Amino acid sequence: MEKPGRMDCPALPPGWKKEEVIRKSGLSAGKSDVYYFSPSGKKFRSKPQLARYLGNSVDLSSFDFRTGKMMPSKLQKNKQRLRNDALNPNKGKPDLNTTLPIRQTASIFKQPVTKVTNHPGNKVRSDPQRLSEQPRQLFWEKRLQGLSASDVSEQIIKSMELPKGLQGVGPGCSTESLLSAVASALHTSSAPITGQNSAAVEKNPGIWLNTAQPLCRAFVVTDDDIR
Amino acid sequence: MEKPGRMDCPALPPGWKKEEVIRKSGLSAGKSDVYYFSPSGKKFRSKPQLARYLGNSVDLSSFDFRTGKMMPSKLQKNKQRLRNDALNPNKGKPDLNTTLPIRQTASIFKQPVTKVTNHPGNKVRSDPQRLSEQPRQLFWEKRLQGLSASDVSEQIIKSMELPKGLQGVGPGCSTESLLSAVASALHTSSAPITGQNSAAVEKNPGIWLNTAQPLCRAFVVTDDDIR
DNA sequence: CGGAGTGATACG
DNA sequence: CGTATCACTCCG
Numbered sequence: 001m002e003k004p005g006r007m008d009c010p011a012l013p014p015g016w017k018k019e020e021v022i023r024k025s026g027l028s029a030g031k032s033d034v035y036y037f038s039p040s041g042k043k044f045r046s047k048p049q050l051a052r053y054l055g056n057s058v059d060l061s062s063f064d065f066r067t068g069k070m071m072p073s074k075l076q077k078n079k080q081r082l083r084n085d086a087l088n089p090n091k092g093k094p095d096l097n098t099t100l101p102i103r104q105t106a107s108i109f110k111q112p113v114t115k116v117t118n119h120p121g122n123k124v125r126s127d128p129q130r131l132s133e134q135p136r137q138l139f140w141e142k143r144l145q146g147l148s149a150s151d152v153s154e155q156i157i158k159s160m161e162l163p164k165g166l167q168g169v170g171p172g173c174s175t176e177s178l179l180s181a182v183a184s185a186l187h188t189s190s191a192p193i194t195g196q197n198s199a200a201v202e203k204n205p206g207i208w209l210n211t212a213q214p215l216c217r218a219f220v221v222t223d224d225d226i227r
Numbered sequence: 228m229e230k231p232g233r234m235d236c237p238a239l240p241p242g243w244k245k246e247e248v249i250r251k252s253g254l255s256a257g258k259s260d261v262y263y264f265s266p267s268g269k270k271f272r273s274k275p276q277l278a279r280y281l282g283n284s285v286d287l288s289s290f291d292f293r294t295g296k297m298m299p300s301k302l303q304k305n306k307q308r309l310r311n312d313a314l315n316p317n318k319g320k321p322d323l324n325t326t327l328p329i330r331q332t333a334s335i336f337k338q339p340v341t342k343v344t345n346h347p348g349n350k351v352r353s354d355p356q357r358l359s360e361q362p363r364q365l366f367w368e369k370r371l372q373g374l375s376a377s378d379v380s381e382q383i384i385k386s387m388e389l390p391k392g393l394q395g396v397g398p399g400c401s402t403e404s405l406l407s408a409v410a411s412a413l414h415t416s417s418a419p420i421t422g423q424n425s426a427a428v429e430k431n432p433g434i435w436l437n438t439a440q441p442l443c444r445a446f447v448v449t450d451d452d453i454r
Numbered sequence: 455c456g457g458a459g460t461g462a463t464a465c466g
Numbered sequence: 467c468g469t470a471t472c473a474c475t476c477c478g
Binding site for chain 4: 275
């Protein structure tokens with residue numbers, strides 16, 4: 001039945017409800033928690049959780065979770081453009097990560113495609129979990145499934161484990177896409193591959209990304225790794 | 228002349244301009260700084276600075292410095308009601324601090340009056356400085372000047388220093404207003420005066436204030452103090 | 455522009 | 467509701 005305190009939320013698709021609960025005691029007494037409920041009744045407690053569920057079907061970049069309204073002012077955050085766009089318009093190397101999405105046919109390597117530009121947030125840490133929550137980007141994931149089936153190098157790595165020093169950089173950088181990125185880099189550029197070197201990438205990826213290198217932290221191949 | 232990038236700001240009085248400057252390099256490249264300019268051309272870099280200058284002539288409690296617009300959502304912060312309002316509606320003792328602002332005539336004790344409710348922020352530390360910047364609250368300060376002139380106890384304390392353990396709690400709690408609060412408490416209540424006891428007052432004064440005690444930290448009168 | 459301080463978010 | 471982490475504000 002219609003629970004009291006659950007209001008319609010015009011900024012979201014029909015059927016979504018919003019609820020605000022005031023904290024009654026403790027150090028945070030008087031503050032409030034905001035929840036959203038999908039048409040099916042599932043409860044959402046944060047904007048990232050909501051964004052994961054809605055995927056690309058709804059653009060939440062200007063959505064204010066607390067008020068439940070679209071706030072054009074929120075565009076502040078995502079206003080970060082890649083540094084190269086502003087300072088080196090069309091100069092430098094071909095840019096491995098952002099220009100890779102060329103032909104989507106006939107390649108033995110999975111294409112990173114929307115990987116970076118897809119993520120609203122700026123988070124850098126590789127977030128395990130996240131793999132739950134279901135919906136999200138059904139289509140491009142399916143596009144890649146066919147390719148994965150015949151992707152040999154993935155098998156190889158799976159049985160030997162990735163070297164410790166080789167870690168992903170950037171949001172949602174799974175082992176598989178990381179491997180793809182490195183493999184692609186090896187094949188599309190003759191320059192040495194070092195990974196991202198600046199510590200600033202951690203702080204502001206949108207600006208500091210070295211787009212001539214794959215999305216992984218700086219690393220060196222040790223003797224142990226070669227053995 | 229009209230500098231480019233300085234826009235009118237409808238939320239402020241006529242003649243005020245706003246400017247946004249994007250940071251070009253460093254760790255914070257891509258972020259921006261917002262400035263305001265008074266009709267006379269003075270530059271303002273923060274909301275507190277702006278509030279100090281405008282004083283009570285403009286209510287900035289819902290003013291969003293970054294966007295330059297009034298945001299009713301900003302009222303979230305000030306929405307804290309005193310705990311008693313919610314849990315003990317109209318119960319308990321007379322409430323020394325919040326009910327004191329009675330007659331503003333004929334009292335040898337300065338009345339705390341707008342002391343707490345006047346401050347938008349929740350800051351607790353006594354902020355020295357601030358005394359510069361000029362304008363600000365000309366009128367109510369003048370109202371009190373007359374009373375100060377004939378306020379004897381203030382003189383007394385000034386020449387003997389306040390005991391170390393007796394410190395103010397709450398924003399803008401000057402030595403004078405603290406004294407007033409204690410003195411008022413002594414005269415308006417027969418209950419023992421202990422000061423604020425809960426450590427939570429530091430974290431969330433609006434909620435945790437023990438309104439039956441004056442706005443000062445808990446203290447005990449030591450033998451040294453009596454001597 | 456940097457960075458300490460402060461407040462808000464996100465999830466346990 | 468607590469609290470680690472993150473993001474932003476304010477001012478040097």
